[in-house]
Amino acid sequence: MYTKIMTNIILSLCFILIALAQPIIFLWVGNDFLPAVELLPVHIIPLFMAIPLSVCGCLTNAYAKVKVPSLVSLGLAVFNVLLSILLGVGFSWGMMGVAVACSFSTTLYLTAFLPIYTCRVIGMSFFKYIGEGFLKPFALAAAVSGLGFFLMNIFNIPFEIKPWTFFWLGTGVSLNYLLAFLLVLNVREKKNFQDVARGVAGFFGVRPRENKGIV
Numbered sequence: 001m002y003t004k005i006m007t008n009i010i011l012s013l014c015f016i017l018i019a020l021a022q023p024i025i026f027l028w029v030g031n032d033f034l035p036a037v038e039l040l041p042v043h044i045i046p047l048f049m050a051i052p053l054s055v056c057g058c059l060t061n062a063y064a065k066v067k068v069p070s071l072v073s074l075g076l077a078v079f080n081v082l083l084s085i086l087l088g089v090g091f092s093w094g095m096m097g098v099a100v101a102c103s104f105s106t107t108l109y110l111t112a113f114l115p116i117y118t119c120r121v122i123g124m125s126f127f128k129y130i131g132e133g134f135l136k137p138f139a140l141a142a143a144v145s146g147l148g149f150f151l152m153n154i155f156n157i158p159f160e161i162k163p164w165t166f167f168w169l170g171t172g173v174s175l176n177y178l179l180a181f182l183l184v185l186n187v188r189e190k191k192n193f194q195d196v197a198r199g200v201a202g203f204f205g206v207r208p209r210e211n212k213g214i215v
Contacts, residue, residue: 001189003133007052008180011141012173014044019149023161035095042099046106052134053110056118065121072113080105137184141176148172 017024021040025033060069080101087097119126148169152159157168185193 001185001192002055003052003129004137004180004184004189005193006054007134007137008141008177008184010051011048011138012145012176014047015141015145015149016169016173017041017044019159020161020165023159027161039095039099042096042103045103046110048138049107049110049134053115056114059118059122060114063121065117068117069114072117073109076105076109137180140180140184144172144176144179 018041022037025036025040029036057069060066083101083105084098087093087101088095089097091097093100115130116126119129151157152165152168157165159165181190181193
C-alpha cells in the first residue's frame with residue numbers, strides 16, 4: 001500500500017519537475033546555471049524508485065538483514081566512482097558523466113537488488129510486489145502525465161511558471177490521484193487509506209458528517 005501511494009504521489013511530481021526543469025532552474029538560480037537544466041532530469045530519475053521503494057530498506061533493517069545490503073552498497077559506491085571517471089573524463093562528458101554514473105548506480109541498487117533481496121527476506125513474490133506496487137501505478141501516472149503534456153502541446157500551454165500552467169498541471173495531478181484511488185488500491189487498502197485520512201482530519205479538528213438515514 002505504501003509503495004502504491006508513494007509511487008503515484010512521487011511520479012506525478014517528478015514528471016512535472018522534468019517538464020519544468022528549465023523555468024525552475026532559471027527562477028531559482030538564474031541564467032548562469034544552464035548545465036543544471038540538463039542535469040536535473042538525470043538526478044530525478046532515481047527518485048522514481050527511491051521514495052516508493054524506500055520501504056524495502058525499512059524492512060531489511062526490521063529483519064536485521066543489513067550485512068548484504070551494506071556490502072552491495074559499498075560495491076556500487078566504488079562502481080559509481082569508477083563509472084564517473086570513465087564517463088566524465090574518459091568520454092569527456094564532464095558533469096553530465098558524473099550525473100549519469102550516480103543516477104545509474106542508484107537506480108541499479110534500487111531496482112536490481114534491494115526489492116529482490118527484501119522480497120526474499122520477507123517471503124513475498126518479487127514480481128507481485130513490483131507489478132502491483134510499482135509498475136501498475138507507474139503506468140497510470142505515466143499515462144495521465146503523458147496525456148496532460150500532449151494536450152498542453154495541442155492547446156499551446158507553455159511549460160513556464162505561470163498560473164494557467166499550474167492550474168492545468170494541478171488538474172492532471174488531481175485526476176491521477178483520483179484514478180489511483182479507484183483503480184490501483186484494492187478494497188482493503190482503500191479502507192485503510194480512508195481510516196488514515198479520517199485520523200488525520202480528526203487530528204486537525206475536522207469531523208466527518210454522519211450519513212443519517214442510510215443503512
